[in-house]
Amino acid sequence: MHRRVSSRRMVSSFINFTLLPRDIQAYKRDGVICLRGVLSPAECAEMYQASMEFMIENKGRIRYAKDDKRFFSAGFMSDTIPMFERFAKHSQLPCIAAQLMDNVKMLRFFYDQLFIKTPGAQARTAWHNDLSYWPFRGNDLISIWCALTPVTRKSSGIEYILGTHLNKILYRAITPDEDEKFIDPSRVACPDFSQNPSILSWDMEAGDVLCHHPLTVHGSGANNSLTDQRIGLSLRYLGEDVSWYPSNYVMQIPRDLKQLVVGEYPADDKVFPPIYIHND
Ligand SMILES: O=C(O)CCC(=O)C(=O)O
Known part of the structure; x- marks a missing residue:
């Protein structure tokens, strides 16, 4: 069982969620793990509500899939909406991320992104790896995908190709709207992995997460x-080994990036807010 422990020091408001050694080993081996019941029902309900409001009230730029507007996404919600910011910094997610990065004591928040597929949406999320979209190099970066609704493979659960992180191949990025700005001709297109024997997908309840x-x-x-x-x-x-490498083909970050130095750790607290981790 995973152990939930309130932080005694009360330095931060988030809760410790202690991973088992086998979770950490599986993450290193497979490049992905599914953790059950990480978000409380209240957190799920709050973030579900905030996500619906964000989309319905058009609170930020929404990207629609090229051929199917029933799949859409948006990013950087926490830059303008306190509820998303609180969730990013004070939920148990940073604590989980830190444990998967060999227990770093401080990490930085990068950004958040919403992915919605309404009933019947036929658009696939193309096979990809995330680092191709980002202006960074390094190993200690992580995505935590939180299910805010139940999901199965049939209803668009994320499918992973286990162990592909070990190949260290950066495939050409492709966004759902096929934005040409991301298409880097120097990179190979991601192969179609649909028949790969190492596919894994989890049926998830709201509140389960994929790291x-x-x-x-x-x-x-x-x-x-x-x-x-x-x-x-x-x-x-x-995490700590990350360095800043912007390029024309990666996502543009809507923050003031003047202090960042190419090839160096992105140590600007305003752009990438630090989150200090307290384990006891
Ligand atoms: O929700 C999806 O379909 C895609 C999610 C994804 O690619 C990610 O979070 O990195």
């Missing part, structure tokens, strides 16, 4: 449910 390494190849299929919407909220964190 994946930035090089692990993943994607998701259609939402074949005709009744249920599928909402995933991804949080990205940076």
Whole structure:
């Protein structure tokens, strides 16, 4: 069983969620793990509500899949909406991220991203690995994809190709709207892994989370449910070995980046807020 322990020092408001050694080993071996019941029902309900409001009230830039507007995504919600910011910094997610980065004592929040597939959405999330989209190099970056609704492989659960993080291949990025700005001709297109024997996907309840390494190849299929919407909220964190490498083909970060130095650790607290981890 996972152990939930309130922080005695009360330095931060988040709760410790202690991973088992086998979770950490599986993350290192497979490049992904699924953790059950990480978010409380109250957190799920709050973030579900915040996500729906963000989308319905058009609170930020929304990208629609090229051929199917029933799949859409948005990013950087926490830059403008306190509820998303609180969740990114004070939920148990940073604590989990830190444990998967060999127990770093401080990490930095990168950004958050919402992925919604409404009932019947046929658009796939193309096979990809996340680091190709980001202006960083390094090993200690992590995505934590939180299920805000139940999801199965049939309703667009994320599919992973286990162990692909170990190949260290950065595939060409491709966004759901196929934005040409991301298409880097110097990189190889990600192969179609649909028949790969190492595919793994988990049926998830709202509140379960997937933690994946930035090089692990993943994607998701259609939402074949005709009744249920599928909402995933991804949080990205940076560890200690990360360095700043912007390029024309990666995502542009809507923050003041003037202090960042190419090739160096991104030590600007305003751009990438530090989160201190207290284990006891
Ligand atoms: O929700 C999806 O379909 C894609 C999620 C994803 O690629 C990610 O969070 O890195």
